[in-house]
Amino acid sequence: MEMFSKAIVRAPSENFADGLTSVDLGVPVFETALVQHRSYCEALVRCGVSLIELNPDPNYPDSTFVEDTAILTEKCAVITLPGAPSRSGEILSMSETLAKYYDKLASVEPPGMIDGGDVCQIDNHFLIGISDRTNEDGARQLSNFLNAAGFTSSHIDIRDTCGLLHLKSGISYLGENRLLVTNALAGPHEFDGFELVDVPEAEEYAANCIRVNDYLLFAAGFSKVRNKLDTLGYNLIELEMSEFQKMDGGLSCLSLRF
Ligand code: CIR
Numbered sequence: 001m002e003m004f005s006k007a008i009v010r011a012p013s014e015n016f017a018d019g020l021t022s023v024d025l026g027v028p029v030f031e032t033a034l035v036q037h038r039s040y041c042e043a044l045v046r047c048g049v050s051l052i053e054l055n056p057d058p059n060y061p062d063s064t065f066v067e068d069t070a071i072l073t074e075k076c077a078v079i080t081l082p083g084a085p086s087r088s089g090e091i092l093s094m095s096e097t098l099a100k101y102y103d104k105l106a107s108v109e110p111p112g113m114i115d116g117g118d119v120c121q122i123d124n125h126f127l128i129g130i131s132d133r134t135n136e137d138g139a140r141q142l143s144n145f146l147n148a149a150g151f152t153s154s155h156i157d158i159r160d161t162c163g164l165l166h167l168k169s170g171i172s173y174l175g176e177n178r179l180l181v182t183n184a185l186a187g188p189h190e191f192d193g194f195e196l197v198d199v200p201e202a203e204e205y206a207a208n209c210i211r212v213n214d215y216l217l218f219a220a221g222f223s224k225v226r227n228k229l230d231t232l233g234y235n236l237i238e239l240e241m242s243e244f245q246k247m248d249g250g251l252s253c254l255s256l257r258f
Contacts, residue, residue, distance in 0.1 A: 001123070001175035002074060003213055007049045008097060008256040011037050012064040013056035016247065020062055020084055022165060025246040033243035037064065040217075040254055043237045047212035049257065054097060060090045064244075065253040068115040068133075069094040071126075071142060072258035076149040077102040078142055083113040083133030101258070106145045112138030117166030117253055118158075122173045126153040129167025161185050163204070168252050170199075172209045174216065174234070180225070182207045197232070199225055205241075208250030210257070217251050 012033045041051055057063045062084070069090050071078040077098050079091050091107075098105055108114050118129035119142065126146050128139040136155070143153040156167065161184050164170045170185035178195045182204050186196055199207040206222035209229075216229060220238040229236055241251060 001211060002121075004047070004049050004257040006052055006101070006258055007044045007212075008052045008054065008066055008094075008258075009037075009041055009044070009254060010054040010064050010066050011056045013058040013061060015058050015061045016064065016243075018061040019247050020086065021247045023246065023248055025242075028243040028246040033064075036240050036243055037254065040239055040251070043215075043217055043239055044212060044255060044257075046237065047215045047217075049212065052097065054093065057090075057093065060087060062087050062247070063090045063093075065117075065247075065249050066090075066094065066256050067253040068117050070098060070256055071116055071119050071146075072098075072256050073121070073146070073149065073151065074258070075151075076145060077105050077258075078145045079105055079107040080114045080116055080142075081108045081110065081112060081138060082115050083131075083135070083138075084115075108138050108141045111135070112141045114138035114142055115166055116256070117168050117250075120168050120171055120173060122179075124151050126151055127167065127171075128153055128155050129164075130155055130157045131159060131164070131166060133166065156189055158185065161188065165248050168208055169250060170204070170207050172207060172252070173211070174209075174229075174232075175211050178232070180207055180209060180229075197225075197228055205245055205250065208252050210252050210255075212257060219245075219251060 115133040118134040120127040170182040203222040206225040216234040219241045
């Protein structure tokens with residue numbers, strides 16, 4: 001599995017609660033979100049990455065979910081075009097930041113749209129979800145960039161997989177040829193050749209976790225999935241994510257690792 005040395009993060013802004021959400025879990029408490037975000041950053045540092053911390057941006061209440069704005073690999077960087085109109089401007093500051101780390105940035109152009117949350121890297125292969133935020137044109141453009149850099153890719157339509165905002169809301173690559181996947185996603189789709197670790201319906205939110213070097217960052221409060229991962233021998237770092245969950249965000253969305 002790829003080793004990461006850096007991660008881009010952006011703390012939530014005071015108007016974080018004005019962002020988009022499709023869940024009915026109440027209004028997030030800003031101060032608690034900040035504390036949870038700080039713990040998340042500390043966990044990344046513990047994994048051995050150095051942080052690139054962007055300033056909170058109240059012009060974009062969803063901009064703490066930096067993952068949606070770019071796809072970063074060891075060979076190329078692609079600026080996305082987020083599918084929610086209120087988020088499309090988030091790519092400007094991300095492009096400026098990434099220009100410091102990559103010689104060349106590719107960009108998805110209209111009518112393509114794509115959110116990084118729909119892109120799951122599995123070693124040298126990228127699984128791209130077609131969702132309400134990512135259309136076929138955006139997925140095709142991203143595939144072209146990735147293929148030119150030597151990666152393979154495939155597309156998976158999740159629009160009928162009820163309840164998933166993004167592909168990675170329902171699946172995570174754990175390394176070692178293992179996928180953590182919800183029943184709702186694994187049911188209609190084949191993941192041949194992988195060992196599947198299934199996520200029970202009541203713990204769906206736990207399907208979004210991130211492997212960072214020797215650790216697995218994992219949302220606290222989901223004991224069935226936690227026990228499975230523990231038994232498989234992962235070094236788990238459990239993180240409170242309640243305030244981000246209220247805004248439809250998972251662990252992966254809060255950073256761009258590279
Ligand atoms: C949104 O709806 O765009 C944000 N409230 C949540 C984005 C979560 N991002 C992700 O899963 N990659």
